[in-house]
Amino acid sequence: MSRSLLDLTAAQLGAAVREGRTPASELLTASLDRLAETHAGADGLNAIVHRVGTDDAAVQPLAMGPLAGVPVAIKDNFATRTLPTTCGSKILEGWVSPYEATAVRKLREAGAVVIGKANMDEFAMGSSTEHSAFGPSRNPHDRRRAPGGSSGGSAAAVAAGIAPIALGSETGGSVRQPAAFCGIVGVKPTYGRVSRYGLVAFASSLDCVAPFGRTVDDAALATEIISGHDPLDATSAAHAVPAMRVGPGPLAGLVVGVPKEYFPDSLMPEVRATCDRALEALRAQGATIREVSLPHTPYAIPVYYIIAPAEASANLARFDGVRYGMRLEADGVQAMYGATRAAGFGAEVTRRILLGTYVLSAGYYDAYYRKAQEVRALIARDFTDVFASGVHVLFTPTTPTPAFALGAISDPYEMYLSDIYTVTANLAGIPGISLPIGRVNGLPVGGQLLAPAFDEPTMFRAAYALEEALGAEAHR
Amino acid sequence: MRVTPDDVRHVATLARLSIPEGELAPYVEQLxxxxxxxxxxxxxxxxxxAAAADAARPGMALRADVVGAVPLTRLPTEFAPAMREGFFLVPRLATHEDAGEGA
Structure with missing residues (x-):
């Protein structure tokens, strides 16, 4: 099957299947052929870790909707009823969910066909997809480099043309950061916009279901389909879902804030220059550019790496050898718990469970956890104040650098710093999008747009215009 | 505040993680x-x-303080072998005095 079919957008592919011009089976075959081709050899992408066969009943489209027959990849932490759900962890090896995540169900009801589960950092804890029981995924632009994480498998699958759309999840930037590294579009919706039902919990006050697309339009289409209230998720918001496929248009009247804390003197000069060109493109479309300040930004990483591990230490308590997955026999039930969890979790997950348990333990709760919650509120207030001052969206780099080499970062805190521009949106609960804005040394660079809570349409308006204005330059 | 090996042993016990003595040192150093x-x-x-921001946070989904049915993807009657007055009927445990009479 030709690559050109897979180069079409999800919207175009869905239309082709709906109108009878292309059989859904042809898209499935093309996707699985592309998967096999990109996963061969020692430097294969390792993006998809559980895949369907062409004869599986589940690969038939459920409906002739907007995604009729469109192949999609699903991060390995979404519950799916036929493929395993293992969260990139030994502790869930072979586990198949008895129910399906709401976001996956909505994609399938729109006609999408799940072709496989995508690799990820174990339990979504990581920024490189190197912390997976299945081994690291590779960046399609340079296979010696990381695709980012934790949704690196989903990002690599979309960038490599295996699927035009994929589902990832965000807790601190796990979709926007790999989208930037892989030269595609990643959307973090407002907290509560998309049901988390069936997404294996990492840090419940931060977790979001978040889609990838190769274009802004495909990412908007996927976001629109999976959004909406769900009684199965108590944190799902009752807000009506607005149209998100707003299309490109002039930006007259739009005020774009540029937070100075995201452009420190230490920012890589080539990344700064790429951002400057993107801002110039926004200005040329009619937007007003205004420098703003989000003064508590420097505290975002410490706040995040207290709150997220604290919540993770509670959420991951359920993986104990009794209710899910593997069990190691030992002398007594406590020893069985300890042995199973020690053998089932990798080093990064163990480190974060220890950290989270420590900051919640007696004597340290006030100094760490309570303090972090207070500063989190100040970070959220920074955004509220800026948006109240007449700024409609914010523009920043998505990451401080392009994709780093596999194995290049061994210090845990240094790895955490790659999320420095993305964690703030998760802490504040606001929507964000990363889209390609250029290349540095041949590697993609992502630009980030952030908007007020539940104002995804304005965020997409700016993203469509920026994508169109940059055109091929974004991928050069 | 410095984390000690005893601290790591303590939180590992709380977190139900059996960490061998030989692997403690890197965790102490990293924490x-x-x-x-x-x-x-x-x-x-x-x-x-925190309190001030919570009150002002937009979009936070809050449920009314009323007791209602727990939302489930399938109704209990679809997967329970038998029910009576909203409760599942299960076989009596063998340790109960009247075991053998059945539910």
Missing amino acids: NAILGHMEALQQVPSSGA
């Missing part, structure tokens, strides 16, 4: 390094900020 970066938060005046 100290990570928590060292967290000290920056102590410089931020923040008292009462």
Whole structure:
């Protein structure tokens, strides 16, 4: 099957299947052929870790909707009823969910066909997809480099043309950061916009279901389909879902804030220059550019790496050898718990469970956890104040650098710093999008747009215009 | 505040993780390094900020304080072998005095 079919957008592919011009089976075959081709050899992408066969009943489209027959990849932490759900962890090896995540169900009801589960950092804890029981995924632009994480498998699958759309999840930037590294579009919706039902919990006050697309339009289409209230998720918001496929248009009247804390003197000069060109493109479309300040930004990483591990230490308590997955026999039930969890979790997950348990333990709760919650509120207030001052969206780099080499970062805190521009949106609960804005040394660079809570349409308006204005330059 | 090997042993017990003695040292070192970066938060005046921000946070989904049915993907009657007055009927345990009479 030709690559050109897979180069079409999800919207175009869905239309082709709906109108009878292309059989859904042809898209499935093309996707699985592309998967096999990109996963061969020692430097294969390792993006998809559980895949369907062409004869599986589940690969038939459920409906002739907007995604009729469109192949999609699903991060390995979404519950799916036929493929395993293992969260990139030994502790869930072979586990198949008895129910399906709401976001996956909505994609399938729109006609999408799940072709496989995508690799990820174990339990979504990581920024490189190197912390997976299945081994690291590779960046399609340079296979010696990381695709980012934790949704690196989903990002690599979309960038490599295996699927035009994929589902990832965000807790601190796990979709926007790999989208930037892989030269595609990643959307973090407002907290509560998309049901988390069936997404294996990492840090419940931060977790979001978040889609990838190769274009802004495909990412908007996927976001629109999976959004909406769900009684199965108590944190799902009752807000009506607005149209998100707003299309490109002039930006007259739009005020774009540029937070100075995201452009420190230490920012890589080539990344700064790429951002400057993107801002110039926004200005040329009619937007007003205004420098703003989000003064508590420097505290975002410490706040995040207290709150997220604290919540993770509670959420991951359920993986104990009794209710899910593997069990190691030992002398007594406590020893069985300890042995199973020690053998089932990798080093990064163990480190974060220890950290989270420590900051919640007696004597340290006030100094760490309570303090972090207070500063989190100040970070959220920074955004509220800026948006109240007449700024409609914010523009920043998505990451401080392009994709780093596999194995290049061994210090845990240094790895955490790659999320420095993305964690703030998760802490504040606001929507964000990363889209390609250029290349540095041949590697993609992502630009980030952030908007007020539940104002995804304005965020997409700016993203469509920026994508169109940059055109091929974004991928050069 | 410095994390000690005893601290790591203690939180590992709380977290139900059996960490061999020989593997403790790297965790002690890494937790100290990570928590060292967290000290920056102590410089931020923040008292009462959380409560004020919670009240103003947009879009936070709150349920009414009423008892209702727990939402499930399938109704209990679809997967329970038998029910009576909203409860599942299960076989009596063998240790009960009237075991053998059945539910």
